[in-house]
Amino acid sequence: MTTASELKTSAQEKLESIIRKHGYHDYTWIDPKNIVVSQWVRMKCMFGCREYGHNACCPPNVPSVSECEKFFHEYNMAVIFRFGKKVDDPEDRHKWSRQVNMKLYKLEKEIFLSGFERAFLLFMDSCCLCEDCTGERETCMEPRSARPSPEAFAVDVFSTVRQYDFPIEVLTDYSQEMNRYAFLMVR
Numbered sequence: 001m002t003t004a005s006e007l008k009t010s011a012q013e014k015l016e017s018i019i020r021k022h023g024y025h026d027y028t029w030i031d032p033k034n035i036v037v038s039q040w041v042r043m044k045c046m047f048g049c050r051e052y053g054h055n056a057c058c059p060p061n062v063p064s065v066s067e068c069e070k071f072f073h074e075y076n077m078a079v080i081f082r083f084g085k086k087v088d089d090p091e092d093r094h095k096w097s098r099q100v101n102m103k104l105y106k107l108e109k110e111i112f113l114s115g116f117e118r119a120f121l122l123f124m125d126s127c128c129l130c131e132d133c134t135g136e137r138e139t140c141m142e143p144r145s146a147r148p149s150p151e152a153f154a155v156d157v158f159s160t161v162r163q164y165d166f167p168i169e170v171l172t173d174y175s176q177e178m179n180r181y182a183f184l185m186v187r
């Protein structure tokens, strides 16, 4: 009889081939139990982020922190993807985020269609598929492909990715290299 860990390994192998086919190399597998979900992250969204109330995939258009925590407990595998980038013009980071997130959505879609019904992606940045976000779930212009960021789901990205030796620091200048992270949840 196939054991649970053998099943997980064969699923990972299948997923690896899809992930690599899509051109990703800078990523790691993690146990979703190690995803740190914290109330302080939600506070940062509420007080200090201009996306709050203006992005249809950001708070307050997302589940509560405890619901997010429950959501992560429903998975037994996850992948963290790292994206590093320096931009000459700070405004170029939105275009970069859009390109990265659209590509990630295609990856999630293929994984879902391969039989992983729970596949769910947390974008590298707040959803910026459209130039102007409607700010409400009900009027979202791309409801099938819009996804929240890890931060919108209260993930303490700093504490989570540091467990895997990924680089991340508070940046003080737009000329510094950004290290951004997307999460793919699978089971």
Ligand code: SF4
Pocket (backbone or CB within 6 Å): 055, 056, 057, 127, 128, 129, 130, 131, 132, 133, 134, 135, 139, 140, 141, 142, 143, 145, 146, 147
């Ligand atoms: S798809 Fe467009 S409207 Fe919907 S959340 Fe993303 S940016 Fe906003």
